[in-house]
Amino acid sequence: MRVKSIFVALFVTIFALSASAQAPSAAQNELAKYITDNYTKREVMIPVRDGIKLFTAIYEPKDKSQKYPMLLNRTPYTVGPYGADKFKTSLGPDALFAKEGYIFVYQDVRGKTISEGEFQDVRPDIANTDKTKIDESTDTYDTIDWLVKNVDNNNGRVGTYGISYPGFYTSAGSIDSHPALKACSPQAPVSDWFHGDDMHHNGALFLTQNFSFFTSFGQYRPTPNSDFKYLKPWTGPQPSDAYNYFLKAGGLKEIADEYEKNMGVRIKFWDEMMQHPNYDQFWKDRNILPKLKNIGCATMTVGGWYDNEDLYGALKTYQHIEKQNPGIFNVLVVGPWDHGGWSRNDGDWLGTAYFGQKTGEYYRANLEVPFFNHFLKDKGDISAIKEVNLFDTGSNEWRGLSDYEPTTSTDTALYLTEKGGLSFKAPANAPGYNEYVSDPSKPVPYTQKITQNYPRDFMTEDQRFAAGRPDVLVYQSDVLTEDITVAGDIKPSLVVSSSGTDSDFVVKLIDVFPDNYRYPEGQRPPQSSAWSVFQPGGYQMLLRGEPMPARFRDGFEKGVALTPNKPTKLAFTMPGVMHTFKKGHRIMVQIQSTWFPLVARNPQKFVPNYKVTTAADFRSATQRIYTGGKNTSAIILPILKK
Numbered sequence: 001m002r003v004k005s006i007f008v009a010l011f012v013t014i015f016a017l018s019a020s021a022q023a024p025s026a027a028q029n030e031l032a033k034y035i036t037d038n039y040t041k042r043e044v045m046i047p048v049r050d051g052i053k054l055f056t057a058i059y060e061p062k063d064k065s066q067k068y069p070m071l072l073n074r075t076p077y078t079v080g081p082y083g084a085d086k087f088k089t090s091l092g093p094d095a096l097f098a099k100e101g102y103i104f105v106y107q108d109v110r111g112k113t114i115s116e117g118e119f120q121d122v123r124p125d126i127a128n129t130d131k132t133k134i135d136e137s138t139d140t141y142d143t144i145d146w147l148v149k150n151v152d153n154n155n156g157r158v159g160t161y162g163i164s165y166p167g168f169y170t171s172a173g174s175i176d177s178h179p180a181l182k183a184c185s186p187q188a189p190v191s192d193w194f195h196g197d198d199m200h201h202n203g204a205l206f207l208t209q210n211f212s213f214f215t216s217f218g219q220y221r222p223t224p225n226s227d228f229k230y231l232k233p234w235t236g237p238q239p240s241d242a243y244n245y246f247l248k249a250g251g252l253k254e255i256a257d258e259y260e261k262n263m264g265v266r267i268k269f270w271d272e273m274m275q276h277p278n279y280d281q282f283w284k285d286r287n288i289l290p291k292l293k294n295i296g297c298a299t300m301t302v303g304g305w306y307d308n309e310d311l312y313g314a315l316k317t318y319q320h321i322e323k324q325n326p327g328i329f330n331v332l333v334v335g336p337w338d339h340g341g342w343s344r345n346d347g348d349w350l351g352t353a354y355f356g357q358k359t360g361e362y363y364r365a366n367l368e369v370p371f372f373n374h375f376l377k378d379k380g381d382i383s384a385i386k387e388v389n390l391f392d393t394g395s396n397e398w399r400g401l402s403d404y405e406p407t408t409s410t411d412t413a414l415y416l417t418e419k420g421g422l423s424f425k426a427p428a429n430a431p432g433y434n435e436y437v438s439d440p441s442k443p444v445p446y447t448q449k450i451t452q453n454y455p456r457d458f459m460t461e462d463q464r465f466a467a468g469r470p471d472v473l474v475y476q477s478d479v480l481t482e483d484i485t486v487a488g489d490i491k492p493s494l495v496v497s498s499s500g501t502d503s504d505f506v507v508k509l510i511d512v513f514p515d516n517y518r519y520p521e522g523q524r525p526p527q528s529s530a531w532s533v534f535q536p537g538g539y540q541m542l543l544r545g546e547p548m549p550a551r552f553r554d555g556f557e558k559g560v561a562l563t564p565n566k567p568t569k570l571a572f573t574m575p576g577v578m579h580t581f582k583k584g585h586r587i588m589v590q591i592q593s594t595w596f597p598l599v600a601r602n603p604q605k606f607v608p609n610y611k612v613t614t615a616a617d618f619r620s621a622t623q624r625i626y627t628g629g630k631n632t633s634a635i636i637l638p639i640l641k642k
Contacts, residue, residue: 024089032089035098038062039091041084045116046107048142050134055079055114055224056143058151059091059104067155069182069376070103070147073162074140074169076217078113079106082226093161093185093372094343094364100373103154105147109169110139114224121269122168122193124285128176140173140181148180157376159183163340164310165190171317172288177296183375185368187302188310188339189317194283194556196312199273202572203556204504204547205611207600208242208454209309210270211255218259218267236262241450246597247443250615255600274611279556289320298329298375300367300385304337305393305543306350306459308598311575315489318388319404329375332404333367334578335359335391338456351457352525352534353541356396392485393543394511394580405488405576409638413493414477414587416634418627422477422587431629436471436592438503440601440618443594444471446545454598463510463540463590471594473625476512477587484587488638489576490544494591495631496570498550500621501561501606505570506595508545509635510588511581513538540588546574547599551606561606567624567631576638589635593623 024032040060045053057079061068071092073079081088088106091098111119126135144158158180162170167189174184193199199210219231236258239245249255256274259267276282299321303314311334318332335342336355347360366384373380386400415423418432447458448465455461466472492507515537519525525534551559553570562568581587594601603610603617625633 027095028089031095031098032087035059035089035091036087039087041087043082043084046143046146048134048139050132052110052115052117052134054107054110054116054139054143056105056107059088060151060153061101061103064153066101067153068101068103069155069157069159070105070151071097071372071376072105072107072140072143072147072158072160073166074107074109074136074143074160074173075162075166076109076112076119076169077165078226079108080113080226082114093187093368096364096369097372100369101377103151107143109136110134111221113221114226116224119221122190122286122288123172125172125175125288125291136169136172137175140169141176141178144178144180155377156180157182159185159372159376161185161187162189163187163343167310167313168288171292171301171321174295174297174299175291176294179296181297183298183300183372185300185302185371186317187314187342188304188307189301189313190310191289191313191317192283192287194279194287196316196575197310201312201546201599202548203277203279203552204549204602205252205273205600206598207246207255208597211258212453214267214270215259215263218269219263219265220268232263232265234262235264240452242452242454242597243445243450247441251603251613251617252600252611253614275609277609277611278558289316292317292320293324295321295325295328298371300331300333300371302333302342302363302368304339304341305334305391305577306337306457307339307341308454308456308459309339315404315575331385331387331389333363333389335363336393338459341456349526351455351460352462352536352539353393353457353460354519354523354525355391355393356520359391362398390487390578392578392580394485394582395483399578401487405638406640408641409487410641411491411636412639413634414589414637415632416475416589416625416627420473420475422475422589422635427628427632429628431626431631433624433626434473435622435624436473437620437622438471438593438604439620440594440604441620442471443596443601444469444506444592446595446598459542461542462534463508463542463588464538466590466592467540469592471592473591475589475591480581480583480585480587483580483583485578485580485640486637487576487578487640490574490638491636492548492570492572492574493636494570494633495567495626496550496633497565497567497624497626498562498604498621499564500604500619501564502549502551502559502602502610503562503593503604503621503623504547504549504599504602505623506545506547506592506599507574507635508590509543509574509577510590511541511543511579512586512588513541514584543577543579544574545595546572547595548572549602551610559606559608559610567626591625593621
């Protein structure tokens, strides 16, 4: 999901990942002209097995001297511009593809824009034992079958790709693959909206981005159309500060009512989410991961280390396809990118973090284009594509591994000490604890920027603004005397207590740069994403942050109350990193109970459904993190052996 504003429903602009707010560059204008000069476009309605017809735009090379493979993108966002004489200004996964020689196909998924049928969010995959029943796999299969039989000059091979929600349609469409589907690339694919993608992380609702997303996307489309006039505008106040807006709005019940109050409509899926606080059948049906089977095509899953929305989906999609489809070509690529950043950005900067090379350009030229060319055209060298291709965000280099969690990594406990330290040696001191008061009326902000929604570079933001708050615990290692490389998932293993009966615990892993650190000569953060006054010395660079609701400590299917002030084990898994903490740096862990308004506030008292709470339900709570003795807390890091 790509969103620009909480309150304004700019549907096309919000979701077209390639869109730019700036005037087109000379290169963009040249590419747009090349497309109109070298392609024809036609629009068709492709029938699928239950009789529904799906709107599809087909761009075909004018040169008929050879046969071409097809690249298919299925999207719920729009395949515009509409009209046979109106052309996209770029074709394929990135700007390099228009001149590579493909037939490009774009399709509105069932129930969206001009396609017929009813839309269903993350439509559950079915067993396909009844050939009249449909899901996204069957719609993809039927579309490919029609294309290879009805598009002239195709070579009988099809590739699919998509970022974010279209990434879901890519991975879902590879299940029970059509024989002509030879390559697919799910990129930041939605996979599991309860555990780690978009809507929830460990069951905690991600508020800001999703409230904005459903403001337009969640409105019901009464009939197929491409003008979006059915969208009800936001008529309420449009403040510039999301932190204060959601603070005043109240609890999740009151926030859900904001849609009706300010647009005159209820958002169906939002209301459904509010009625399903636990990992019940509603969410299990919408988890695509265990259903990623019978995939016969080469697969390259792509993600970004700083993708707040769907890093989980990229990592888990690769892992499940690998486990459930032995023998296929299945690889993973993760770089230092925000959501979809690999498709459009240079990739050398994200906010105040500098990565030393143009990683986006490298990926597009050396990984993405060769992947599709090789499997669809028998052309190109894929020797640069390893099983697992991870960019190390500390040493600033690409690493090729044999597995996402390599056998050369060792899970190593980094212990929290009572005096705010981190040590690889278990604390020898007597049991102790650190405590803070979490007050939902004064929640810890996730960014120091004043923003309507969320800045994508908050994932690398300097955490010094949070470190000084009394409701944030800070643990820091000594200065490192050697490099330490972490490769894989992070596993907090905490012992906590609360004076309340429920609480979230947010864990952040941070790289602390030396006080004398400076950017390389001639390098400075882009002005569009960082302040010119930023000083990199002492930079507390966020690597990963994740909330864990204590109510789900024993499983996600049922919430369980905390016993006030009783030490309780809280262990969970955070999406991983590939990061080298360099010699002279420090490792830092911050722990807090709010991360607002990115994460909806926990009322800090247990109720069976926290999503129908109001501001009156909020309670302050004293939180403790225990250190030493049998209740010692640690962060388990997968450290790469030398």
